[in-house]
Amino acid sequence: MLRFVHRWPGLLAALLLSLLALSGATLSVFPAAERLAAPQAVSGQSVADLASRIQAAYPGVEQIRRAPSGQITAYWFDNGQPGAAVIDPATGQAAGSADPNQTLRWLTNLHRSLFLGDGGRLTMAAGAAMMLVLCLSGALLVVRRTGGWRRWFAHLRGPLAGRLHVEIARIALPALLLSSLTALWMTASTFGLLPEGDSTPAFPTEVSGQIDAPLRDMPLLAETPVSELRDLSFPYAGDTTDVFSLTTAQGSGYIDQGTGATLAWADLSGWQRAYETIYMLHTGQGAAGLGLLLGLMALGVPTMAVTGVILWLAGRRGRPRIRHNVAPGRADTVILVGSESGTTWGFAATLQAALSAQGHSIHVAPMSSFLPDRYARAQRLLILAATYGEGAAPASAKGFLDRLKRLPARPGVALAVLGFGDRSFPAFCGFAGQLAETARARGWQELIPYDTVDRQSSQDFARWGRALGTALGLELELAHVPVIPASLPLSLISRRDYGAEVQAPTAILRFALPPRSLWCRLSGRGFGRFAPGDLLGVLPEGSEVARFYSLASGCRDGFVEIAVKKHPGGLCSAQLMALQPGDSVRAFIRRNPDFRPGPGKAPLILIGAGTGVAPLAGFLRGNTRHRPACLIFGLRHPDSDFLYREEFATWQQDGRLTRLLPAVSRGTAPAYVQDLVRREGPELARLIRDGARVLVCGGREMASGVTTALAEVLAPFGTTPTDLKAEGRYVEDVY
Amino acid sequence: MKPLLTTLALTTALTAPAIALARPVTFTTAMTNYGGDGAYLAYYVTDASGAYVGSLWMAGGKSKYYKHLTDWYRATGGDTAEINGITGASVGAGRQLEITLDLADALFDAGYTLHIDAAVEDMRDSPNEIAVPLTAQGAGSAVKGRRYIADFTYKY
Incomplete structure (x- = not known):
């Protein structure tokens, strides 16, 4: 469920979110640049002093604004011509152009509305909402994967795409959460869904009727430091009823132009303060450092979008489609799958199809999605588990054993465990064995005894199926056809032979890299990228089970190289050892991302x-x-x-x-x-x-x-x- | 438009129904290439003493920005009831806005002044961008704006 909530908004919004993040990251640079470029404020300067200097330089001044970056802009009207400039507060003289930055404006409009007006704003807000959903569901997924909030930064294993996705997410998550929440607040405010809490005082009805009081004698202007200024508007020339309007970080008010007296004042309301804080947190205006940090974190979004799509595609390829999978709450039988490389899923699909055909309602899920509380109607749990390494849980079963150890047995629910493995390993079905042991110790009712399937044996599986059928009172024939991975013919270029003298015939076999069409590349089929340490699965003639060899070359080397030793009676090694240049075998790549030298310069x-x-x-x-x-x-x-x-x-x-x-x-x-x-x-x-x-x-x-x-x-x-x-x-x- | 007609009916003590003495008037506002986002424009009328009488049109839909139309905001207290039903989209730089309204004859040659306040995001507020007396003689002649409006004409 959690995965579902994370996957679909992510896939749907991947492009939109990448666009939002990239434009946002670019925008984050502007406040910092403006902060650096703005003429430095004079410490302790009052608004009265600043305004007097500007008025002396530009007698027609109408408005003075201070941006959160500290940049001060003055607007004036002289001889019928409007003028504007960025002002050096020390002199009151122009220090730069006040023309709006067209790039900034273009980016801002792209970021908030895709140039599509209100429809675009709502689309982008929906993007922010999806980001929020992704952040929250993603955080829970990280916790599930690492095993707790305290292990948030725990070491990760698995394919690069998955690691990259989670590595970026756990660093960038707080920033993305902040940006998406503030974006939603700002949209709600723009569309009037939040109270504005406007606190502008009523315009004074009585004024002195005089004009031209010196700015320096206006107490409110003299008291207000420039650092607090937002906006000072001058009265219209010649209009004796007009007043000065001052807006500061604290509130707004009016000043009589004849006496300099403060006519009205009102502090900012709580809502306005909240909006200003949120605006600052989102745009970085007034908090340039934070803005840059948020922008940097946002750069992770496109990478997460790409790796997320790759993960989804890889997951789809790795396991067969389960048709008519019933919701956990409605199933009478729950099949839990713990698979490392995906082959166990094929068996689960066969089992599900056979039981469904007999009228059972089946829910199939990876063991990591074990939801015992939701199995309201379940009468039996069937666990199909592979083993990773020396008895460890496979990728899709992390944490399951611990949960089973804590969970009391459910009366009325019978349990069966089937292990998948390879008898040539000492820890054959080690994990499945532990599961069966634990279930017994916790007092779960045993549906049928624990059994194993060796090397994807269809016979072993069919035998277990008949036992299960007997327990259920059914004729259950499980005809499993192993899914053979899509393989390509590899043609031998050269071989170097060793070891004949010491009764260990060994050869280094070098194959040509098969050509790869663009479609193969895009759909991830055929030989993708591979590195030394990945595995070459070779399908010998006369067997459907692949044998794996560690690769001695990467795709960058331009060839595929393995070392093979002839095993007495070995089907695959005999065929490989008999190969001559020009001959070919069918093979495929299986990634083995944990076995890598890793980045860095460590010895x-x-x-x-x-x-x-x-x-x-x-x-x-x-x-x-x-x-x-x-x-x-x-x-x-x-x-x-x-x-x-x-x-x-x-x-x-x-x-x-x-x-x-x-x-x-x-x-x-x-x-x-x-x-x-x-x-x-x-x-x-x-x-x-x-x-x-x-x-x-x-x-x-x-x-x-x-x-x-x-x-x-x-x-x-x-x-x-x-x-x-x-x-x-x-x-x-x-x- | 209703607020204005109602107000006029009261203040000018017209005995005949206002609508009988109305005619369509077209306002044409051409914007300069001021290099910013769409401008908010507030069209409103004051009487001979300078007192606010009513609003005719509001170009710009988000009420949170109305406070930048400073004179209009001051006169109305930002009351959106004043522009209920007479609100349209903001006007882009270099664009032209044409609106046709049924205005009472009594508005013309009676000392009323039409004002337009303008404001653009991240640029200066420009209250009283246009202030033009409503007269039969003045109809059809263009008035220059201060910053954002290239010229404004009313015609009937």
Whole structure:
């Protein structure tokens, strides 16, 4: 619901809000520029002194105005000709042109009304209202994502678009909230929806009938400092019934032109003061610094609009369309999905369609949108959960386990958990297992026993479906056809073979970058942008399940490169190892945005063994800004499986690689990467204290060995690999 | 227009219904290229003693800006009842405003003066931009404005 409230106004208003924000940001510069350009006021000067000086210079003066920036403008009428100038308060003489700035006027009209009069004003006000809705719903979404108001600035993970969207939002949010609220107030005031609270005193009915009292003898003018002045209007020449009208920051009143006496005075009303404050907060006039800050924050809006649209498109692509999804309050069955890469959604869609066909009303939602209070008619909860990394919650299930731990079991609601994973991982279905455990411990009624689906197996899923059908008294056949990601043929350009002598045939395969049409680019299909560390999903002939390889190149390199080791009986590695230049395989890109060197100049500690060195080589290839980089590379024999040996030598010479530490496991003094980590401990610890990022790629055992070794190395310094991981400075790509 | 006709009926003690002695009068106001947003213009009439009699037209729809039409505002206290039903859009720089009103014959050659106050956002207020006596003889001849109005003509 919250997402819905955030998404649709955002998509609808993305262009309008970008226009509002850009014009607003440009406008914010003007008050500051005017403040700098305005002649400096004389401290302690009275309005009487200023007006006398101006009157001496321009005897026909009719009106003196002071802008919030301090700029003073005088208007006069001499010999039938109107004149105006910006005045230097020290001399009363002209110091610049008073002609209105046409750019400012154009921008102002664009910003407040799109040049469309009242209709445009209402459109822009609707834009401000949408901004308000987006700010509030966005704030709640940030809190939900980071896990609480206190964690507002917590470290973010996930694809760049999503991170950028939230990073900008949590900084710019207060400013955008202020700008949209003040905009709505100003519109309401313009359309007369707020009381004006006009406090102008009634025009005096009795005046002295005399004229030409010296300005310096008028007590009100003498008492009022120039800094308080807003407007001073002179009486008409020759009209003895007319008076001086003075408006200040405090109020307004009239002065007799013959005696100089104050004839009437009224303070500003509360509404007027409120309006002036709000006007200042919105325009920055009178608060130029604040205006610049608001303008700067507004610049984030176009970026958020673009990233927001990208997020929406990516979300649409990532999961199948669920047809006839029933509202949470009307569903008898709620399916909750915890998916990292989106494949679990396909199973959820199959399940939903099959149960709906049997007359059930189903609500499908990501686990992050778990709304137990809204499930008024639900009799069962079906949880389909993948696992992220080593037993962690996948992206769409963050925080779910904690909520389940706090939530008492609901009588009359039965629960079933189905885990999705890959048996080759030690933490197979770790997260789903924890869920099932917790549900049991909290006393939830179990609909059917906890079960798992290995590697997207349609058979496993169908088996679980039959068990579910039996529990529900239905014939339930779940025929799941896995959604195969859109793949493209990749043609091999070159291969370099290693490791045959040490019984580890390995190859670096380089493919041509497939050409990409404009439509593919716009719709985000085909090979988009990719970077070293992202994954290449290869679809071997005779299987619908992709195998993933870490990329050793980015799209900027102009080719697609991976390292492959032949596994005994491995379907995909055998096919890849048999490729000759000119042959092709079908493949697609899966982003892996957490496994990146990240921006900045912090040193890099790269640790990898075997083919795990491929993405690390990719990072080094891209290290043209010469960040200090230390590579610990585990191999069997330097004469046989030293992948990237020539490149490493070149990169050491040109500064892309600072230190290369090979850990050779066969030979006279065998060593593994974790041994080198221990040996180089003090140096690594020093780099880490200097802010280094650690990137580890390779097999699971090697990775846990490295973690253990690093824990020993870092222990004397009071930090742990776990702390580094929490900061996002220690990332792994493990297979 | 009603406020003015009613006022006239009272102040000039006309015995015949005012409408019987009315005729269409066209006001043509040409604006200069003053380089600002649309101007607010208040058209109103004072009698021979300079006292406010009534309003004829208000160009500009937002009452919060009326206080910048200083003379009109002073005379009416900003009472929008004075211009109920006789309000139009503001007039852009370089544009021309033409309004035709049914005015009582008794308004002409009886010492009444037509005033136009003008104001533009972020520019000077210009009360009494035009002050022209309403006479049969003066009809058709252009009067120059002070700042925003290039010239003004009334015709019947």
